[in-house]
Amino acid sequence: MTTDAQTTQPRSIIAGDDGGTPDVAAATTAAQEAFATYRATTPTERGAFLDAVADAIEADRDAIAAAAVAESHLPEARIAGEVGRTTGQLRMFAAVVRQGDHLGVRIDPAMPERTPLPRADIRQRQVPLGPVAVFGASNFPLAFSTAGGDTASALAAGCPVVVKGHPAHPVTGYLVARAVSRAVADAGLPAGVFSFLLAGDSGTSEIDLGQSLVQDPRITAVGFTGSRGAGLALARSAAEREVPIPVYAEMSSINPVVILPGALTSDPAALAEAYVGSLTLGSGQFCTNPGLLFLPTGEGGDAFLRAAAEAVAASTGTRMLTSGIADAYAEGTARQQSAADVEVLATGSPGDGDDAPAPQLAAAAGTDSPVVTDEVFGAAGVVVRYSSTDDLLRHLAGMEGQLTATLHLDEDAEADLDAARALLPALESRVGRILVGGWPTGVEVGHAMVHGGPYPATSDSRSTSVGSLAIERFQRPVAYQDLPSALLPEAIRDDNPWGLTRRVDGELER
Amino acid sequence: MTTDAQTTQPRSIIAGDDGGTPDVAAATTAAQEAFATYRATTPTERGAFLDAVADAIEADRDAIAAAAVAESHLPEARIAGEVGRTTGQLRMFAAVVRQGDHLGVRIDPAMPERTPLPRADIRQRQVPLGPVAVFGASNFPLAFSTAGGDTASALAAGCPVVVKGHPAHPVTGYLVARAVSRAVADAGLPAGVFSFLLAGDSGTSEIDLGQSLVQDPRITAVGFTGSRGAGLALARSAAEREVPIPVYAEMSSINPVVILPGALTSDPAALAEAYVGSLTLGSGQFCTNPGLLFLPTGEGGDAFLRAAAEAVAASTGTRMLTSGIADAYAEGTARQQSAADVEVLATGSPGDGDDAPAPQLAAAAGTDSPVVTDEVFGAAGVVVRYSSTDDLLRHLAGMEGQLTATLHLDEDAEADLDAARALLPALESRVGRILVGGWPTGVEVGHAMVHGGPYPATSDSRSTSVGSLAIERFQRPVAYQDLPSALLPEAIRDDNPWGLTRRVDGELER
Structure with a gap:
């Protein structure tokens, strides 16, 4: 299917397939299947992929910006800045992934002579949660939407992403999704690493699509930016699943x-x-x-x-x-x-x-x-x-x-x-x-930024949706006890092939 | 009120007051009032307090161990080991607090010359959530109970704690609580830093007491170890609050x-x-x-x-x-x-x-x-x-x-x-x-340990209830933008008075 993206509302794409229909199960199944491959990418590979996503968006910058201006009514200069913010954010996460501190490596070496009991060799790293559903915001059609902060941080963590495209900017979302999917294909990754769904095509309502996505058993976490009503509905729904999952909803604030x-x-x-x-x-x-x-x-x-x-x-x-x-x-x-x-x-x-x-x-x-x-x-x-x-x-x-x-x-x-x-x-x-001093309306994308806060500003105050700390939302720790070196993941091997900063017996070492 | 702890079931104590009744609101109000003072303690002060809690438990070791053996039917040697584990855990968190890496300090210095827009000075630290409710486990009457891992990590984070004493070992819990409360008083801290409640006295059932605690608006997080049924009920209840709060429930596992x-x-x-x-x-x-x-x-x-x-x-x-x-x-x-x-x-x-x-x-x-x-x-x-x-x-x-x-x-x-x-x-x-190799039944208390896992092993896979990482459960990040040095908290001041490891522009510095 080809689409004149400037004038026609595109059909949804799933896992890079332009001709798809908005099928939640197909997208989440593809995401789950892609997870095994994607989570195993090295810091170098994953960093290169995130840079390539930024490159792909830049290559389509003119079409994307034109669509975003038309759909959002935001001025050209603002949208131009937002393209830069979006690609800059992806490149920041590429650097974060290459550096690897987010892997949180901890090693407590064995103490075979300890009395009364010897201590085992115990190592810890952070692993990605699994497929993440992302609900973009209307007010940042690029930086908080299809390939915005939630998508970038989830991909950086090693999680495949299924985006519910925002109805306020379907063409912008579609064009960005096409760029991301091209980067996925060019990197030789499974298409399910990134999917994009739009409501409407087959009669699916916004709410039904959103709820299906959050209820899908293959989805392991949710990133959301939007209204309090929608965010709370998704958070409630996620808490009522057979297996509840974390929802990071950034909702409302009057910013005193x-x-x-x-x-x-x-x-x-x-x-x-x-x-x-x-x-x-x-x-x-x-x-x-x-x-x-x-x-x-x-x-x-x-x-x-x-x-x-x-x-x-x-x-x-x-x-x-x-x-x-x-x-x-x-x-x-x-x-x-x-x-x-x-x-x-x-x-x-x-x-x-x-x-x-x-x-x-x-x-x-x-x-x-x-x-x-x-x-x-x-x-x-x-x-x-x-x-x-x-x-x-x-x-x-x-x-x-x-x-x-x-x-x-x-x-x-x-x-x-x-x-x-x-x-x-x-x-x-x-x-x-x-x-x-200053005013709150600028949110710097950096390492120290917190764009978050206590309920109901967000559904989970323990995190941020802007800045490099956002990657931690999509990870969990796993400990490895007495694994022979032949089985240890690279991140926690003795020879430290990725050159990671590690916490040994509680102290940071480099 | 005096109590022969070896033979009589004690009445609950609240905020160090031996004569109290099990009043949730009194305990949580005291905790909330104590929060302002307790969160402001320096690493040295908080570390000394945690060590003093360990000392106080050791001072009462014989009575506590005798009660625990009598109430739990566990062998003396096991309980002796568990006393050591409990005090060792408190001392580990004292060391963690003194070192200060849990404060997660990040600094992105200002870039006044940056174009098109200058960058503000942005600094981040982790702050404690607030009063924490702890539900101890029956199977570790000391190490996972009144002054166990949840209590130690919450206190280390700067959160006052309200413990619901476990009905399987009320005397043990009471004696431990008395020791903790003595350490609170000796440190000159407000009594509300630690409270201990038992069901039963005034007709309060276990379930009512637990639900009241989780529903209390002053409680900001919950640590729980126990059955799946009880853990899920508390997690559901916390999710349905007007302001939902995180529940860290460690529930059930068959450990393949x-x-x-x-x-x-x-x-x-x-x-x-x-x-x-x-x-x-x-x-x-x-x-x-x-x-x-x-x-x-x-x-x-x-x-x-x-x-x-x-x-x-x-x-x-x-x-x-x-x-x-x-x-x-x-x-x-x-x-x-x-x-x-x-x-x-x-x-x-x-x-x-x-x-x-x-x-x-x-x-x-x-x-x-x-x-x-x-x-x-x-x-x-x-x-x-x-x-x-x-x-x-x-x-x-x-x-x-x-x-x-x-x-x-x-x-x-x-x-x-x-x-x-x-x-x-x-x-x-x-x-x-x-x-x-080995068997899962030993859980080392260290820096690399993960005692956690995906639902329903726990209600929140992003954490651990054993080991130093457990402190992160009771914190959230706050960013400070362009604060004059006179207003900066010690943790993020330029002169780094606490000697913390800090992440500057994304790179760890010491």
């Missing part, structure tokens, strides 16, 4: 920002404009959008609020990802408008079309109401005034888990530092990333 | 042993006797008891089986931990006796009393029946004959997750090595520890 008084002494208006810049960036369609801001009472805060309201009033909406998302935004902002304890301070202008709603800034008296603390996905900000650090601590104590929290402060003001010291333990217990 | 033909060429009878030794050790009451053995058809296997049957016939039962466990063993062995596809080969003699049932050895034609693959906790072994490696692979393919698998082979026999190479990938996907 705390402005401490010292941050307002020099130029509150400039700070407010920067805030509105982050709030309205990409129609506010970021998991890390600063939806809730705590502002001190008093003149500095008043000045900030005036400037923020002016900036929002002067802003114009841009097209959202889908009409469904625009509708949800309209509902969310309408809820704020009609809530007794919320006052709308400013509304921007809508952009062209039905799906480019106006940004909105509101003020609320407190954080008790779900109207204030429920995420409105888009450029809708709520400001809550506070009068003391204790006030802030009370607000934070009642708050759900979040991806990020941001503090703005004056580093030279002892009062700000004291307040920050009092807030930090509370923030650490509630969020995955704490920023001082 | 595969005898490859080469292992039978020299002395099959000696091998069989060693097998029966492991099978009947401690009345077979080990999570790692070798409940299922695969034996090749042919003369060597026949000789092994004759010798194993003789050894079982010559064996005598010893008192089991509780009459309930003895009853369950009787039911399990009766199920095997009456199953059409199982043949009992040998039965030992029962020991003194109702609760010292006879060991049993049976043969089964295959592994399709749950009678063969369901764990019978105790000294009941089932042998399945096989005629080829493909046979073995078919058996393993249908098998549930297990804690261990053991291969016996001749290292100089190429046929054995080939068979082992074919089996290893299947075993790695199904178990947490693979042994070559």
Whole structure:
């Protein structure tokens, strides 16, 4: 089957076969069969494959970017950056795999003379879980979708991947999937290492396809980025399986920002404009959008609020990802408008079309109401005034888990530092990333990044979906006791053929 | 309240208060309040505290050991060893905490000159989850109970612990809890760092107490060792909370042993006797008891089986931990006796009393029946004959997750090595520890040990309940972006006051 990808919605591909139908069992069976071969690839082979996936996406960059711009309504420059982020992410995981620290090798050598009992030779490494189902996000049609962070980290761990293509960008997903499948074939790997399924073709609904995938006994873990409703449904479903599996769902967050008084002494208006810049960036369609801001009472805060309201009033909406998302935004902002304890301070202008709603800034008296603390996905900000650090601590104590929290402060003001010291333990217990200065809407792909956080920001706070630590989500430890050298896997052999860093008797050795 | 611990069942203690009643909310509130102080302890302070817990248990060693022997019916030598294992485990975690690698420090330094966008300074460390509920095991009244591996690793991570005392050894649990609470007080820590609850006093049932603990919103994770039924009920309950929490339940396993033909060429009878030794050790009451053995058809296997049957016939039962466990063993062995596809080969003699049932050895034609693959906790072994490696692979393919698998082979026999190479990938996907030679019933406490495995051996295969890696179960990562040095936690400060190994730009540095 050939497809004019720019104009026609493609049929799903399964395991590299362009003519397939969206058959979950076929894809997961292929993934399971490919697992034996794929998990046995060496660091060099797997690293080369991940680099080749990046190369394949780059080779199709123009077509992919054009499809992504058309389907997501995101600007060309943003999509160009996202292509680079996606391939950079794949190359980072290639480097991680080659280095091999993720294998977590531990060796406790035998102690034949120990009394009263000798100690056996015990070695540990991390092994991949098995086939992983990936549910991409609408708001990052490349970096968090078909070959995004979940796919890259699962492939890096040695797990075959079955992607449920996102209905908001089926052509983009299809083109990326075709590139990945080409890299799979070129590497001589079994096609089942990567599969891509779309709902719709044979009457399968989004929900049915998603549930079939999560319920499939061959699937061993799930990566998801999206709404709380969908994420919780998948997590519940996975917990109710005969054999429950881990679900890493990155769901919702209002990313509180705390402005401490010292941050307002020099130029509150400039700070407010920067805030509105982050709030309205990409129609506010970021998991890390600063939806809730705590502002001190008093003149500095008043000045900030005036400037923020002016900036929002002067802003114009841009097209959202889908009409469904625009509708949800309209509902969310309408809820704020009609809530007794919320006052709308400013509304921007809508952009062209039905799906480019106006940004909105509101003020609320407190954080008790779900109207204030429920995420409105888009450029809708709520400001809550506070009068003391204790006030802030009370607000934070009642708050759900979040991806990020941001503090703005004056580093030279002892009062700000004291307040920050009092807030930090509370923030650490509630969020995955704490920023001082800046805005949460940029998520660096690196080794120290955490894009995660306590429930319900994610379904599993023990991990991150961005950054190299994400590989650990798809692994588990296995110990090997007294294996003869002829049977030891390379990673834990005495001659250390892969040159791995190893923990020997508890101490790192190189 | 004073208690003659040797003769009277004590009332529960809460947060070091001997006069308390078993009030879950009081214990979890105390734990939550203690968390802020306890999580902030330095590696030196926390290490000293863990050593002091070990010292306190040693100081009360005689009373604790006497109670444990009386309550568990385990021999004095075994209990003496278990006291040492328990204190050794606490001291290992003290050393782990002082070394600090579990903090997983990662630093990606700022790149202010990077184009198109500068990179922020991002640092990561692991933080403790919060109060942990621990459900001890009956079969290790010390090492897997009140101050056992779950408690030691949670305390090491910086989490306060609330123990549900096991009804099979309430006095032992109470005495250990008293020792731990003394160490808490001596260290000047809040009493809520450690609490101990027993069902029964105020009419609370075991199940109610357990469920209340798991449902309590202040509890952030659960460590459990015990039956599949109880473990699954707790895991389900935790998944259905408003805020789900991780449950690390170590449940059941039949620990398959595969005898490859080469292992039978020299002395099959000696091998069989060693097998029966492991099978009947401690009345077979080990999570790692070798409940299922695969034996090749042919003369060597026949000789092994004759010798194993003789050894079982010559064996005598010893008192089991509780009459309930003895009853369950009787039911399990009766199920095997009456199953059409199982043949009992040998039965030992029962020991003194109702609760010292006879060991049993049976043969089964295959592994399709749950009678063969369901764990019978105790000294009941089932042998399945096989005629080829493909046979073995078919058996393993249908098998549930297990804690261990053991291969016996001749290292100089190429046929054995080939068979082992074919089996290893299947075993790695199904178990947490693979042994070559020896028996699974010893679980070394070290850095490379994995006492875990795929569901339903445990509820979470990504971890271990024995060994230093167990600390990671009770942590989550937090990233810090652009924090001024005055606000950075010690673990991630530039001057590295704790002398930690850190991952800088992805590479380990010291």
